[in-house]
Amino acid sequence: MTQQLMTIQEPSINELPGVGPATAEKLAAGGFDTVMGIAVATPGELTDASGVSESAARKMIQAARQMLDMGFVSGEEVLEKRKSVNKISVGSASFDKLMGGGFETGSITECFGEFGSGKTQIGHILAVSIQKEFPGSYAVYIDTENTFRPERIMQLAEGFGIDPQEALRHIKVAKAYNSDHQMLLAEKVEGLIKNDGLDVKLVVVDSLTSHFRAEYVGRGTLAERQQKLNKHMHVLGKLADMYNMCVFVTNQVMAKPDAFFGDPTQAIGGHIVAHASAFRIYLRKGRKSSRVAKLIDAPNLPDGECAFFVRAEGLEDIDL
Ligand code: GTP
Numbered sequence: 001m002t003q004q005l006m007t008i009q010e011p012s013i014n015e016l017p018g019v020g021p022a023t024a025e026k027l028a029a030g031g032f033d034t035v036m037g038i039a040v041a042t043p044g045e046l047t048d049a050s051g052v053s054e055s056a057a058r059k060m061i062q063a064a065r066q067m068l069d070m071g072f073v074s075g076e077e078v079l080e081k082r083k084s085v086n087k088i089s090v091g092s093a094s095f096d097k098l099m100g101g102g103f104e105t106g107s108i109t110e111c112f113g114e115f116g117s118g119k120t121q122i123g124h125i126l127a128v129s130i131q132k133e134f135p136g137s138y139a140v141y142i143d144t145e146n147t148f149r150p151e152r153i154m155q156l157a158e159g160f161g162i163d164p165q166e167a168l169r170h171i172k173v174a175k176a177y178n179s180d181h182q183m184l185l186a187e188k189v190e191g192l193i194k195n196d197g198l199d200v201k202l203v204v205v206d207s208l209t210s211h212f213r214a215e216y217v218g219r220g221t222l223a224e225r226q227q228k229l230n231k232h233m234h235v236l237g238k239l240a241d242m243y244n245m246c247v248f249v250t251n252q253v254m255a256k257p258d259a260f261f262g263d264p265t266q267a268i269g270g271h272i273v274a275h276a277s278a279f280r281i282y283l284r285k286g287r288k289s290s291r292v293a294k295l296i297d298a299p300n301l302p303d304g305e306c307a308f309f310v311r312a313e314g315l316e317d318i319d320l
Pocket residue numbers: 113114115116117118119120121122145147152252310311312
């Protein structure tokens with residue numbers, strides 16, 4: 001709540017030095033329509049967007065940073081901000097417990113695992129569950145593999161006790177045709193909030209890495225792929241932070257041919273994706289068609305596992 005108020009009261013870019021109406025318009029057209037956006041931009045980006053000189057761009061960035069009083073905050077202030085974090089239930093007591101009460105808003109949660117392990121199912125469940133936690137809120141579903149199923153949402157909504165039509169109405173689905181399109185869609189989420197006034201509380205990117213993986217093949221392209229993924233994660237992280245929303249991304253695993261010990265799988269995207277995600281869940285198939293979720297790398301939670309079944313109405317707990 002406080003975060004949304006902050007963004008409404010945020011100073012306008014017109015107040016920055018060297019930003020007249022024409023420059024403001026060009027900056028806004030290039031996506032730099034907020035002081036925060038300018039504060040975290042590079043001089044090159046602003047030069048490209050508005051044609052101002054590099055030194056003018058530097059001054060703008062400097063002024064934006066001062067205006068926003070960016071920099072160090074006390075531990076107390078961080079604690080205060082942590083109080084605004086909400087936990088989104090996935091409808092399984094043991095899974096929620098594993099996550100410290102549910103999936104956190106304000107952060108990115110990454111879920112990786114082999115095909116059919118249930119990543120897409122969790123994305124669907126969150127899109128419904130978020131509406132229970134925040135009545136009237138919206139979920140954005142960026143679908144890269146064409147696996148979003150409205151029928152499944154309706155089934156789950158019944159399970160969660162929400163009107164199925166209403167649940168569907170509050171999910172904005174966008175099919176991403178390639179990685180650039182996917183990145184653009186993530187950037188457009190802010191517009192849904194600011195221009196359309198939607199209270200977006202969840203963004204699902206399913207799958208985060210499939211387009212990147214298909215488009216950037218071969219050794220020579222790895223650096224570029226990682227750079228783009230990094231930028232994408234940055235946009236998603238900013239959404240989570242600025243609007244206190246839950247961001248959920250799914251990721252496939254690849255066989256690691258040189259791994260003879262331990263788990264022979266590894267998430268795509270490597271440390272870039274891992275680093276940007278506050279929570280990482282490894283999903284795998286368990287016995288008797290159950291699914292096992294393992295929490296890895298959570299900032300303030302112990303690692304652990306839980307098991308459940310995927311049922312028509314949602315997740316069903318089982319004892320490990
Ligand atoms: P990939 O995208 O291929 O990497 O897999 P994924 O991890 O996204 O798997 P997904 O979430 O699609 O999981 C598929 C599994 O969920 C199926 O094998 C089923 O076990 C289960 N499932 C999917 N839909 C339903 C449903 O309507 N009812 C029930 N009971 N189970 C379902």
